[in-house]
Amino acid sequence: MSPDPAATAPAAQRGQGVIHNIGYRGYEGPRLGRSYARRALFTQSLRGAYGLGRSAKSKVLPMLLFAVVALPAAIVVAVAVATKADDLPVGYAEYVLMLQPVIGIYLAAVAPQAISLDLRFKTTPLYFSRPIERSDYVAAKHAALSAAVFLFTAVPVLILYVGSLLAKLDFGDQTTGFLQGLVFCALFALLHAGIAGYIAALTPRRGFGIAAVIVVLTVPFFLISALQGIPLSDGDSSSTLVGWLGLGSPGTLMDGIQSKFLGGTSGFPTGATLTNAQGISYLVVFVLLAAGAYALLLRRYRKAGL
Amino acid sequence: MFNPTVARLTYRALLGRRRALILCALPLLLIVVACAVRAMNGADDQVATQLLGGFALATMVPLIGVIAGTGAIGPEIDDGSVVYLLAKPIKRPSIIFTKLVVATGVTAVFSAVPVFVAGYVLNGNSQQIAVAYTVAALVASVAYSALFLMLGTLTRHAVVIGLVYALIWEALFGSLVEGAKMLSIQQWSLALAEKVAGTGADVTSDVALPAALVLLVVITVGGTILAGQKLRTLTLAGEE
Numbered sequence: 114m115s116p117d118p119a120a121t122a123p124a125a126q127r128g129q130g131v132i133h134n135i136g137y138r139g140y141e142g143p144r145l146g147r148s149y150a151r152r153a154l155f156t157q158s159l160r161g162a163y164g165l166g167r168s169a170k171s172k173v174l175p176m177l178l179f180a181v182v183a184l185p186a187a188i189v190v191a192v193a194v195a196t197k198a199d200d201l202p203v204g205y206a207e208y209v210l211m212l213q214p215v216i217g218i219y220l221a222a223v224a225p226q227a228i229s230l231d232l233r234f235k236t237t238p239l240y241f242s243r244p245i246e247r248s249d250y251v252a253a254k255h256a257a258l259s260a261a262v263f264l265f266t267a268v269p270v271l272i273l274y275v276g277s278l279l280a281k282l283d284f285g286d287q288t289t290g291f292l293q294g295l296v297f298c299a300l301f302a303l304l305h306a307g308i309a310g311y312i313a314a315l316t317p318r319r320g321f322g323i324a325a326v327i328v329v330l331t332v333p334f335f336l337i338s339a340l341q342g343i344p345l346s347d348g349d350s351s352s353t354l355v356g357w358l359g360l361g362s363p364g365t366l367m368d369g370i371q372s373k374f375l376g377g378t379s380g381f382p383t384g385a386t387l388t389n390a391q392g393i394s395y396l397v398v399f400v401l402l403a404a405g406a407y408a409l410l411l412r413r414y415r416k417a418g419l
Numbered sequence: 420m421f422n423p424t425v426a427r428l429t430y431r432a433l434l435g436r437r438r439a440l441i442l443c444a445l446p447l448l449l450i451v452v453a454c455a456v457r458a459m460n461g462a463d464d465q466v467a468t469q470l471l472g473g474f475a476l477a478t479m480v481p482l483i484g485v486i487a488g489t490g491a492i493g494p495e496i497d498d499g500s501v502v503y504l505l506a507k508p509i510k511r512p513s514i515i516f517t518k519l520v521v522a523t524g525v526t527a528v529f530s531a532v533p534v535f536v537a538g539y540v541l542n543g544n545s546q547q548i549a550v551a552y553t554v555a556a557l558v559a560s561v562a563y564s565a566l567f568l569m570l571g572t573l574t575r576h577a578v579v580i581g582l583v584y585a586l587i588w589e590a591l592f593g594s595l596v597e598g599a600k601m602l603s604i605q606q607w608s609l610a611l612a613e614k615v616a617g618t619g620a621d622v623t624s625d626v627a628l629p630a631a632l633v634l635l636v637v638i639t640v641g642g643t644i645l646a647g648q649k650l651r652t653l654t655l656a657g658e659e
Contacts, residue, residue, distance in 0.1 A: 174576060181587075214586045222579050320493055323578045324486050325441070331586060332445065332478060336452060339473040343456065343466045 151249045154240070158257030162223045163264075171226075178219045179265065182212050186269035190276025200286075201277050205294025206371035208273060209266045209301060210380055213364050216305065217330040219265055220258075224309040225322030228254055233317040237414070247414045255407060258306035266298040293375040301367050304399060305330065307406030308363060314413045333362030341365070341381055355381050356391045360398050369395045420513045421520060425504070429491050429521040442486065442525070445479050446533030453537035464548060467541040468621050471534060471552040476605060476612075480530040480559050481585035487529075488567025489577040491522040496653070497575060505653065512647030519568055519643055526560035546617030555612035562604045562635050565642035572649040600625040604638070607631035 157166070163179070164172030186208065193201050203211065231237050240250055274291040278284065312329055313322045341355045359365035359381060372379035373392040387395065434442070453470065460466060492515075495501040504514065534556045538549025566584075570577040592599040593606070600606045609624035610631035616622040624631070 174579060214591050218579060218582055218586065221582065222576075318494070320489070320497065320578050323582070324482075327582050327586070328445070328482060332448070332482065335478040335590075336448065336474050339470055340452065340456070342469055342473065343460065 147244045147246070147249060150243050150245045151253050154245070154250065154253040155257050155260075158227050158254055159260050161227060162257065162261035174222055175219065178215055178222070179268075182215050182219070182265060183269045183272060185212070186272040187276070190273060190280065193277065193282070194280045198280075198282075200282065201273060203273075204377050205270050205273055205290050206297040206375055206377040207380065208269060209294070209298060210364065210368055210371070212269075213334065214331065216262065216265060216301075217327055220262060220305055220309040220330065221323045221326040223261060224258060224306070224313040224326055225316075225319045227258060228310055228313040229317055229319050229322045232314070233319070248411065251407075251411050251414060255306065255310055255410060258310050259302045262302035262306050263298055266301060267295060270294045270298060290376065293371075293377070297367070297371050297375050297377070300370065300399070304363055304367065304403050304406075307403050307410070311406045311410045311413065314410055330363060334364035337362040337365045353388065353391075356387045359387075360395065363402070366395060366399060366402070370399060420516045422509055422513055422517045425509065425514055425517040426521050428504075429518050430525075432494065433487055433490050433521065433525050438490075442483065442529050445483060446529055449475055449479060449533050449537050450540065453540040457540050462542040462545065464542055464546055465621060467538060467545075467548050470541060471538055471548065472609070472622065475530075475534050475537065476552060476555055476559065476609070477590060480526070480534075480556050481563055481589065481605070482582075483530050484526050484560060484563025485567050485578060485581040485585060487522045487525040488564045489571040489581055491518040491564075491568055491571065493571040493575075493577050496572070501653070505650070511650040512644075515568065515572070515643060515647040515650055519565055519646075522564040522568055523561050526564050527557055530560055531556040548616055548622065551612040551616035551622055554615050555608040558611055558635060559604055559608035562607070562638050565639040565646075566604070569642040569646040569649070572646045572653070597625070604635070607635050 160166045162175065164175045189201060189203050189208070192198075209216070231240070237250075241247070245253075270291065274287060274294075277287045308329060309326045312325050316322050316325065337358055340361075341358050356369065359369045365381070368380045369387050369391070371377040372381075373387045373395065379386055452474075456466060456470065492501070495504065505511070531553050535549055535553040538544060538552055542548060544550060563585075567577065567581045570581055574580060588599060589603045589605050593603050606624050606626045608631075609622065610626045610628045613622050613624045614628055626634075
């Protein structure tokens with residue numbers, strides 16, 4: 114806005130300073146609101162989990178781990194095609210469980226990046242000064258982490274499925290197996306992302322977050338697997354005990370669920386299948402763990418100072 | 420070579436405040452499980468080797484090694500406070516040596532001692548199993564500390580790379596690909612345990628003892644020298 118010459122001329126003659134009214138324009142455009150902010154937080158966190166929109170250096174690790182988890186699937190398919198097998202050498206859910214250490218490391222690298230860094234650089238107050246609530250932030254971060262892990266596990270499963278169709282394996286069998294595999298991936302992602310997210314939210318230090326996530330995800334798994342491998346003198350009670358022990362770690366919990374409900378083969382040392390009572394308690398523990406991790410994460414952000 | 424002040428600072432960085440409690444959790448878990456197994460199953464050599472070899476030496480020792488080894492130098496480089504240490508008239512290799520001694524000590528105390536206790540609880544050191552695994556844990560903690568300390572000076576992602584080595588290379592590939600076992604600190608230290616344990620005990624390694632000893636010395640000395648060299652030419656990177 115140019116100043117009005119008629120108004121400024123007498124002021125200049127008097128030799129005094131002037132204050133120009135250049136006007137203040139309020140923002141009148143559309144306000145995108147809470148759900149838009151939530152969606153943006155979700156997509157940014159999800160992209161960040163694969164290093165998209167970040168520096169080239171931070172793309173290396175997620176992409177490398179993704180290659181590590183996807184390549185064996187292609188090899189499995191190649192083997193199935195070459196040997197003209199009637200079935201894939203590895204089941205869909207079984208494949209995911211086999212590569213658990215890789216998924217654990219991926220989560221350990223990604224969860225602190227998505228969650229701890231906001232705490233470390235104190236950006237959470239900035240988020241909460243926007244029209245989002247605590248629950249929106251937690252929901253967006255949790256959903257982003259879950260989606261990242263789901264993609265991480267579902268893509269290899271998809272490769273297996275496409276490969277099995279190319280190898281002309283039985284269509285009906287493979288489709289059921291594939292769908293069960295996808296359900297498994299979703300459950301797996303929900304549980305593991307919840308646990309890793311909560312642990313990452315406990316510490317603002319990235320290094321500690323990585324170590325803590327990996328410890329919680331893998332140590333119980335190795336411990337329970339070692340315990341399950343111990344043969345008891347009484348064979349009958351041994352195989353039920355193996356089932357109950359499996360409740361003790363996220364990995365064995367998922368193994369039990371897939372072998373009982375999703376038509377997979379059990380990865381337990383004795384190949385034990387679960388009894389009905391065990392199956393139900395596996396589901397109950399799964400729901401408790403998944404919901405509990407989410408509730409704890411929600412609670413973590415209750416305090417304003419963090 | 421050894422600088423007491425650097426040692427004290429490193430020790431405080433590793434075990435100060437709540438961190439000692441977190442590091443305690445793993446050994447405690449091992450001892451509790453050992454007690455439970457003994458109470459339920461009685462003394463059994465096979466169970467002892469399974470638990471000590473399958474859990475303690477395969478998971479616990481490398482994890483504590485990663486935490487102590489990278490934790491001795493990683494966070495300092497990460498937040499840039501290492502410049503205050505580097506500005507002091509102390510030789511860089513002696514900083515690394517001191518940090519290695521502290522990291523090794525912490526790893527050994529938190530892994531070898533509980534392994535020894537758990538071994539005694541599990542079968543009362545029959546066939547020297549407890550002693551064998553304790554020796555293996557001690558040797559492994561030196562090598563792991565040197566390796567992960569070196570990683571800590573080389574890269575900002577030392578924790579992740581260390582975990583990839585410990586969990587994917589040693590545990591996953593080691594069980595699938597025979598050749599991967601040749602390059603595994605776990606197998607090298609098991610070679611020593613095989614020598615110590617009684618002949619009836621099922622402690623086996625895929626690496627011959629002389630080769631294992633040479634490789635252990637090479638990785639420890641080489642890792643320390645390389646870390647010292649790296650620290651001499653360290654450039655501090657900003658936050659990504």
